[in-house]
Amino acid sequence: MRVIFMGTPDFSVPALRAIAARHELAAVYSQPPRAAGRGQRPRPSAVQAAAEELGIEVRTPLRLRDADEQAAFSALGADVAVVAAYGLILPQPVLEAPRLGCLNIHASLLPRWRGAAPIHRAVMAGDAETGVAIMQMEAGLDTGPVLAKARTAIGAEETTADLHDRLAAMGAGLIVDVLDRLPLPAVPQPDKGVTYAAKIDKAEARVDWTRPAAEVDRLIRGLSPFPGAWCEIGGERVKLLRSRMAAGQGRPGQVLDGFTVACGSGAVEVLEAQRSGKKPMAAGELLRGWGLPAQLD
Missing domain, CATH: 3.10.25.10 (Formyl transferase, C-terminal domain)
Structure with missing residues (x-):
């Protein structure tokens, strides 16, 4: 399929590489380079660096609300967009542009831990297990129906860093499986069990x-x-x-x-x-x- 990938941090890179190995990537979207290091020089995101290594076009708009940006996104003619920790809100015209919509790789067992810091919050709450969910995106915050889930136990001495790496690999495997089997039925999230993973302060x-x-x-x-x-x-x-x-x-x-x-x-x-x-x-x-x-x- 023809795929647009949208992600920014290290968590997203395994999924980008897995999709690139099996599908046509029309473009990669990532947040703009940020000043980093002692010299405060602009540094590309982990996703941008990986995409450029793979020879894939990278786009780094500051926002997606502008009509020109939305038209450029739509003009890519994608079958589906895959979003993994991108960090920007997708307006409705962007959500609707790909033929099969936009799928999100979310690092929790939705509806538990919707929001910005699901891995941190799962460990801090003492959850016995967590996982990855592939969600059909809609306007609400991580409220869309779920196409697939994968579960994993949280070890007694495991840190967020440990869990992050395992979930990133799980997400890469799960999204490739989902893309290979689209279209799939999407199951609405239950109202019971909703929790929010607030950004870490x-x-x-x-x-x-x-x-x-x-x-x-x-x-x-x-x-x-x-x-x-x-x-x-x-x-x-x-x-x-x-x-x-x-x-x-x-x-x-x-x-x-x-x-x-x-x-x-x-x-x-x-x-x-x-x-x-x-x-x-x-x-x-x-x-x-x-x-x-x-x-x-």
Whole structure:
């Protein structure tokens, strides 16, 4: 089929490559390059870089509300558009332009975790499983009917980064299967079980050791690697990137052993952390030559 692909971050790249291997890509849409690095030079998105490597035309409009942009999109004559973490709202003329409409690769088991941060929220909520859904897009926020789903368990020590990579690969496989079998029946989402995955606010990231250990552990894993849960140690902000539940009790914030810290109930062992201006390090390596105080804020 003739496909338009629309995506921006690393999550979208496996799907782009999988579709390019089996179908004709009319064009790739991605968000414009953003300033990055010390020199703040414009850097293309992960999708743009991959598409250019594959020799596919890339378009990076600031918005799709303009009539000229919508006409250019329609003129591509696509059978279907595939959207994966694109980051721009698709107006109705864009949704209706491809013969088979626009399909979205969404990293949750809809209707749970509609919205911007479904992987983070699933880990932070302690969900036992998550997955990928292929949805027929409509005007509402992730409200469209679902064509296919794939499920996966969330491991007890798994981070958002770990889950992100597995779901990206699952999404790539699932969208290729769906494209090969179109048209497919689309099942409306039930009203029951709807939750919203709000964008992560950096204000959520500070660890509160008075919370139960299970909540602290999920916060650390759910916000890893970005924006990274953090605490202050000796006046220095330290990111906590991997953790697991641990035995032990004490005052909230009390360091029990190594990098095991007491919480409001129970304790959490920090497995990986990152000091300011340093690279991420395993806890054992981090603590060599750097002792923790008896109490963390």
